[in-house]
Amino acid sequence: MLKTRIIPTLLWKNFGLVKGISFDSTRRVGSVMPAIKVYNTRDVDELILLDIAATEEVREPDYDAIEEYAAECFIPLTVGGGVKNIEMIKNLLRAGADKVVINSAAYDDPHLISQAASRFGVQCVVASIDARCNSDGKYECYSHCGKHPRSIAPKEWAMKLEDLGAGEIIITSIDKDGTMSGYDLELIRQVANNVNIPVIASGGAGNYEDLYKAICEGNASAVAAASIFHFTEQTPYEAKKYLNKNNIPIRDSRIRNQ
């Protein structure tokens, strides 16, 4: 049976790992390389590494640094931040990324998704959607680290991204990001129920039950989380034990054989 993935998200800014709340007021929580080594030995299922300053600073990803990180990572590594053309995707894959996250650039140039999918395969194109719930109660997509409203609902944008050739979608609630108050289940459900590609839930995980709900109530294929692992004693391994007890298929021979 296909396992539900637990994916720590590493936000990377100026050589450090950071974490904020609702895409704002980030604080430093460590260094990238030690985090990658630790997660790699602790049986996490995948890692997402996002350079959150790249789009804002209008610069290329740091390919040399990514190459060093990838060399220590023997699990799938998904890399994003500032990705806006085919050349960048090629360089990231060459540096050792297995999948590339595209977010802001897809709004201005949707064909970037289809070009990337036909050139490198749908399996390495991860489309990222950041959304918040507006005062009228409707969800809206935002680009550029939550700064630019895009006048499109996440559900519609997700369907469009799937049509264009995205192989996976990561849906992040800006409102919930960093709050550790639970995922926005309605938002995740709206996206997951309207596409046939895998959907990764992101934004708001505070405890193991939140992960469970994103899978069972939000219908997510995988759960991404950051603060819960940075700021609490909770670990991906314990999360898997919890999910396993609650009949969610997880990957870990040690747990399954018990």
Place this chain on the structure above:
Amino acid sequence: MSTLIIDYEMGNLGSVRRSLEECGADVRISNDPKDLKFASNIVLPGVGSYSDGMNSLNKNGWVDPIKCAVSQDKIPLLGICLGMQLLSDYGYEGGETKGLGIIPGKVIKIEKCSNNERIPHTGWNEVYHNDKSQLFSDIPDGADFYFVHSYCFMPENDNTILATTPYCGTVVSSISKDCVFGVQFHPEKSSRAGFQLLRNFLHII
């Protein structure tokens, strides 16, 4: 004598190289088919579409030298993901395309069996090998490996199937014929089980 990774501009060569080195291999990445003769074993990696992959192998003159290396020189070869698929006779991703024709079969799109299943088949899934081959020595039957693919290998002969995985019915996750092996999953991204499989491959003579 080194392990040769075929560089045909289709994929995650860095990851494959790193994990083979971690398993003790002396690795050489080559874009010259003449180097095949000097290899102790060959790895054909690859992500991307079948037609692009074959076009690239054809353009760079790899097809006949690869066939010759495995059939005449009996050099063990491991195809990973797209690299496994290209061992077939035909593929249908990006239009019907003739493959390497080393292991009889064709590569077709995975069809969903239930609403819960999503394509691409992405994530860790069980590989059942029934201890049929040295390639899976010391790997528990049903161990999880990392998959990410939308097409799958349909072998013509069941006796070329080494392992299967439960998804959309059944996916053939490993094949072999003589000294040629293919895995649909990514051992280079499958942590400890992946290392064990690569070490097993390196020990096949």
